[in-house]
Amino acid sequence: MYDEEDEILLVSSAVVVIAAYHCMQRKHKRRSRRWWCSNLFKDRVSNQMLGVLKAQEISGQYKNFTRMSPTTFEDLLIKIGPKICKKETHLREPITIQDRLAVTLRFLATGDSYSSLQYLFRISKQAIGGIVTEVCSALIEVLKENIKLPKNPAEWMEVVKVFEDLWNLPHCVGAIDGKHVIIQSPMNSGSEFYNYKSQFSIVLFALVDGNYNFLFADVGCQGRISDGGVFNNSKLYDMMTKRTLGLPSPTELPGRQMKVPYFFAADNAFALGENILKPYSGDLEKGSCKRIFNYRLSRARRVVENAFGIASSVFRVLRKPILLEPEKVQLIVTAIIHLHNHLRWHSTNLYTPQELMDYEEGGVLTEGSWRKDENMTSLVPLRSIPRRSSAHFQKIRDELADYCVKEGAISWQKSYA
Template identity: 65%
Template sequence: MIFSANLQRSTDSAHQTQTNIAVDKCSMASRNENYTILVMSAAVLLMADVNKKKRRQRRWWRTNLFKKRSGTEILMDLKSQEISGQYKNFTRMTPTDFENLLQRIGPHISKQETYFRTEISAQDRLAVTLRFLATGDSYTSLQYLFRISKQSIGRVVPQVCAALIEELQGYIKLPNTPTAWKQVSKIFETRWNLPHCVGALYGKHVVLQAPVKSGTEFFNYKSNFSIVLFALVDGDYNFMFADVGCQGRISDGGVFKASKLYQQLTENRLGLPTPEELEECSMQIPYFFAGDSAFALSENLMKPYTGDFPKGTPQRIFNYRLSRGRRIVENAFGISSAVFRVLRKPMHLEPAKAEWVILTVILLHNYLRKHSPNIYTPFGTLDYEVNGNLTEGSWRNQGDMTSMVPIRNIPRRPTNYCTKVRDEIANYFINNGALEWQDQYA
């Protein structure tokens, strides 16, 4: 019994010891866990403190440079001597056109006044945007002229461009009825002796600064980063259609096919007139666009013959007539880039913002062509002919458009029908449509 009792006590003691050991292990595990959590928390706080950027203490709420806006004063001084032409040179338009634009977009770009600082007026916002479009200067350069910080200018320019696009979008319109297209064709026939032509096509790569993390998406064949500006112009130097934003990496043959104009053309949604006969032609001639060698010959797109042809041949005269009509779109591009020189410099903007800038220039071109044609494009600015002799416009003396790269020419095999249409038009120029005093210069 004594042995049994001692044995029982020993067993109870052993159980108690095991229980104590288990409790100690649990307590130790709990302490280790708490210690681990504490160490990890300390590490996280330490890393957060290390990675936390030290906020630079502001030395001034605003520097003296920005305490007084000078944009309004500049415009008032320039307007007081409008006859000098400095106001037009500064804003690229007359005070009347400027005020008209300001009234239209003023409610969209005006900001509410606060107690913190004086808000940038709508007039200054429009002025700094027009000056940026006119010169292509950097935001840093403009901040010293208008006393507006470059950060604010970086927000103002896209906002004003978006407002201008919204208000002026009605100035670029594509005809959608056969009657409207025939009115366009009449201008090309009477002024440029190119019947059945309903517009001139052209495309350019607008050079950008390399977009961040874009890879080769905007990388073109000229080893530049660019987006494509593709446009259709009528016989009076006005843009009827503009497609902006096609990436520069897309093959040049696919620029036209990637545009909305091509989609509407293939789906017969443009409303072009049905083909009609020219005098003593053996077939009906469709209405067509005039393009250069970068485009593929098709039923509704005529391009020049390739090669050198003897003087007086149908091919030579056809190329001469087509180039006269196609010169319209070259002048439209040249004038817009000569006046708004932001197109002549590589844009240090994101592709989306660059699209807004380019489209704004196109709309302003049409706006000024309608409201102030004699001031925007005075005599001698555009190409003109006298008795067949070409006199180049003054815009060609503004220097090469180094930031606007032409579309590369790619040979393509046209269909037999398209070739026959072009040959019929060429024969028409030789026979009934001949102009001796002009075609002799071909």
């Protein structure tokens, strides 16, 4: 026999069960869709645009659209195809790997919004967001061997030879610099990405060899970190301080007695150090050894400026603020760095024609066409901060400056220094 309290308990339990059941029903009930797929995306014909452009490759429209030749595009497709392909189902046909790579390259080439690209490729902006991230990750993975630091003195000496032969700067093992990549204000980030230009950014720090190739790149440092801290927090600085870079031992310059260490060419955003040389500051007398040294150092340091300029001229997503979260921006910028080296090695004349880069003939500098674009609203330079240097490091720089006007003098350098 149940008493009154038991009956109340049973009724209450039943009410709870029924309420939970109806709650679950409402949760699992799907909202009816207006369309399964809109006609814009349903009528998409795969690869139609690339086929039309490829038929008239000589016009240059294919290269302008994808930023590479059909051969290079197909080569990349073979490399990343297995990583980005999707299985077919009975619901709908997957977006092809050709379209996935093409929409990503077009985004990198123009920086257009996903909403704009969806009308060009007939792929929804939600799908494009996932595709760009996935393809950039695949590109980084298959092209990671394109960016490698030299591991021993013999490999570093190959870099040194290029700087000495092309840019007349001995003992230089690379040029370093950094840029602030402007992004939209990340949600709930406070001032973490707020830089000295009162913008939000992440930092691209890079080491470049004498042939405009990236040897090292560090992407993603928050814009609020001081520009000296960007380098100090990088893996390159850690290896340099721990002496695990494998740099050659200091040697004498030709005709000299003082041993000079091998160094990275830098600007005033960096501190003078044993393996980092930057220009002399102040208003220097024309023709003086210090001014000549500044001129020679700037010629070598110009390669890193050109590397950034070439990449941003071809992949114009870097020329405007990127309206994505920092993690995705980091992925996109890293993919561009890898593509830059890949195209430099496999499509040099097509990717970097001579007029695009700075070049000299008999000491006369002709600026590359990338410098003439005045619409740059991203890639802000690092801030130059005056720093005290030790007497020992200044002595090393003085030795190299004296060498540049004596044993290592160039016949035409005084006219331009």
